[in-house]
Amino acid sequence: MIAKCRQFQVLLYLFFGLLLPAVFAAQTEKPLEKPITVQQGGVIHLQVDVSAIGGAPQLSQLTFSSGAAKHGVKALPRKAPVFLQKDQAKYNVANHSVTVETLMPIEVSDPLGSATLSLIDAHGNIQTEYPVKIESGHFRRQNIQVSSQTKGLEPEPGELEAVAKLKNETGSQKYWQFPLITPTPDCANSPFGVLRYHNGVYTGNYHKGLDFRSPMGRPVRATSGGEVKIAKKMRLHGGTVGLDHGQGLSSIYIHLSKIMVKTGQHVQAGEVIGEVGATGFATGPHLHWGVFANGVPINPLKWLPQAKTCF
Numbered sequence: 001m002i003a004k005c006r007q008f009q010v011l012l013y014l015f016f017g018l019l020l021p022a023v024f025a026a027q028t029e030k031p032l033e034k035p036i037t038v039q040q041g042g043v044i045h046l047q048v049d050v051s052a053i054g055g056a057p058q059l060s061q062l063t064f065s066s067g068a069a070k071h072g073v074k075a076l077p078r079k080a081p082v083f084l085q086k087d088q089a090k091y092n093v094a095n096h097s098v099t100v101e102t103l104m105p106i107e108v109s110d111p112l113g114s115a116t117l118s119l120i121d122a123h124g125n126i127q128t129e130y131p132v133k134i135e136s137g138h139f140r141r142q143n144i145q146v147s148s149q150t151k152g153l154e155p156e157p158g159e160l161e162a163v164a165k166l167k168n169e170t171g172s173q174k175y176w177q178f179p180l181i182t183p184t185p186d187c188a189n190s191p192f193g194v195l196r197y198h199n200g201v202y203t204g205n206y207h208k209g210l211d212f213r214s215p216m217g218r219p220v221r222a223t224s225g226g227e228v229k230i231a232k233k234m235r236l237h238g239g240t241v242g243l244d245h246g247q248g249l250s251s252i253y254i255h256l257s258k259i260m261v262k263t264g265q266h267v268q269a270g271e272v273i274g275e276v277g278a279t280g281f282a283t284g285p286h287l288h289w290g291v292f293a294n295g296v297p298i299n300p301l302k303w304l305p306q307a308k309t310c311f
């Protein structure tokens with residue numbers, strides 16, 4: 001297993017909780033000696049040049065394992081599919097350069113400390129392993145005084161299922177690229193990962209996106225290309241657009257006053273998909289934008305170098 005590691009050339013792009021996308025690019029023919037460092041709520045964007053072993057198509061998934069997750073969020077190991085990047089400029093049959101790519105999300109509740117990424121082949125065997133170090137996401141706490149009126153707001157039938165499908169089922173075609181486009185020009189005033197308390201009691205929930213302090217009617221833009229999977233007004237989420245960016249990445253835009261796309265439509269990065277509103281479970285006009293990597297809500301701020309923040 002370790003011997004095979006030496007045959008890999010590894011390019012790792014890591015995103016963790018600093019103001020700019022913190023890019024760590026290590027190109028080596030040896031196994032990584034330093035662990036990949038990532039914050040809770042972050043993503044490990046792994047790109048591996050596997051031309052040395054000439055067997056990229058046989059690589060099927062990346063798994064992530066660590067200690068027991070807090071709050072019983074998810075049984076580990078977590079899996080992420082691996083995609084062969086045939087269409088990128090680097091792919092060249094003549095020089096046998098072949099890259100595989102995958103996104104491994106780190107949960108808000110993943111335990112701090114050591115973890116392992118394993119690249120698995122189609123037979124279920126480990127081809128190579130990468131040590132990972134998980135650091136704190138330094139999440140804030142927020143108490144919301146919930147009135148009896150809003151407290152009783154329940155999702156409509158099928159609402160949560162539609163969002164779960166958006167998170168978990170993405171297409172095989174890749175439409176995303178980093179950095180992402182800012183959905184509104186306004187400042188982000190509520191960060192990802194804030195631990196939610198209602199009337200002083202922890203809900204077991206956290207803020208699964210980024211809020212922008214945008215006025216009513218502000219155009220909302222697609223942060224990357226993709227296919228529209230949700231375009232409807234729902235009771236809890238309000239006016240909602242959900243985009244499938246393919247290969248594990250999807251995004252959601254909620255509380256919209258106006259929806260300007262239709263389900264099944266393909267949108268380009270930067271295209272206007274709706275307008276900011278205060279529909280659903282919202283106390284005032286703002287945009288809530290959520291990004292999911294292979295089924296897990298992640299902190300998207302790292303992919304927005306242009307974003308203004310006011311929190």
Ligand SMILES: [Zn+2]
Binds near residue numbers: 207288
């Ligand atoms: Zn929000």
